[in-house]
Amino acid sequence: EVQLVESGGGLVQAGGSLRLSCAASGFTFADDYAIGWFRQAPLGKEREGVSCISSSDLIDGRTRYADSVKGRVTISSDNSKNTVYLQINSLKPEDTAVYYCAVSLAVSVCPTPWGAIPLYNVWGQGTQVTVSS
Secondary structure (H helix, E strand, O other), rough: OOEEEOOEEEEEEOOOOEEEEEEOOOOOOOOOOOEEEEEEEEOOOOOOEEEEEHHHHHHHHHEEEEEOOOEEEEEEEHHHHHHEEEEOOOEEEEEEOEEEEEEEOOOOOOOOOOOOOOOOOOEOOOOEEEEEO
């Protein structure tokens, strides 16, 4: 069974940094995959894509980021730990949200469009990030 577990969220002041982790089990990073990070802000906001990385991206050095976080976020992976990370710097109050990771299996590139929720098979439970002003 494929499972994703996010961690690393918390309460931070504006301007601070966090590194979120997405630990995967049930498949290995030696397989084809694409993992996306998404977030859902409170008050009924829609879930939105933050970043995506795939097995092919690791070879090509390609990354994908939402315009709202570009320049402040870095996605990376550690194949030995089957874990994808999301480093968020210069946090803003508007970054407050539950952050989710999700995997699209048996694909070597991020879906098109990479922020399309239905194109991901399995989701984690999320980790809360709260940024105080």
